[in-house]
Amino acid sequence: MEATILALLKLIMGIILITKGADWFTEAAVRIAEATHVPRVIIGATIVSLATTMPEFTVSTYSALTERADFAVGNAIGSTVCNIGLILGTCLMIRPMLIDRPSLTIQQGLIMVGSGAMVTLLGVDGALSKLNSIPLILGLIGYIYYSVRAARSERNKALLELVDMVDGDVEGSRINIRREIFFFMLGAGCVIFGSRWLVNGAELIARRLGVPELIIGITLVALGTSLPEYVTALTATIKGYQEISVGNIMGADILDILWVLGGTSLAGGLPIQRQTKMLDFPVMLLLMIMLTLFARTRNRISRLEGFGLFIVYVLYLAVMFLKFRVP
16 A cells, blocks of 8 residues: 555656656746747747657656656557547537638648558557657658748747747846756756656556556556646636647647657667557547548537547547456
């Protein structure tokens, strides 16, 4: 009992450290970039976009380097499924969502589906090797280039709005570089140590419950790294604010695949379990295709369509625990 409580405390403290550390890291990185006159378009397309998936990247990389590859794979795939099925699905059931910039959203949806299909094909032989990581990394570079070009368009200011959300109104104020470097380092340290506690806590829970690490990675670890965004999005939706956008969800899922899985497999290679090939990849692709198709119709996504995404997520969890629970 004491071991279980200790594992839960490690898990919770890991989530808190990762969340706060990621905030400090991102805010400091943006302000340092602005102080050194890096164009805001570049800041939005690189620093802010990549920092949104920094918790997933750090957790998966630490898991892979410490020979917990199932956590690494489960966290990345679980985050993509959680983003669409749980976070977006729940918010849509509360309030339908208009599609801002529909043509660009559809383009992003196609990139998301293409990324999902690519990683599925690369993993069909049972592993994401260092060699397999090359197409994913090249895809990441291409996506960043696409994001920069899209942000330069007058029709798409989403990335610039992301920069404003991160750094607030700092125009006209003098940025203290030493202070920002301190918070940059502090944030990075918190994310690294938080990832260690989160993974260690999740591993202890998996052992106590007799559940495979892959399932714990897809559920507990992935939900833990996505929990702050889920609470924020849910609260904002209930209050009538649209803090979450379909484009942001798609962008996060693209980076979960290209950056998190690509970077992690480059660090050491990742085995792909039978469950991932038979269940996780197909469900991930299904949700991606559903979201892209929903975004094409009437420039809005309805409550019923959100319910459809949520039901797929619930059924996915049910099948996973019923069929693949035994290690």
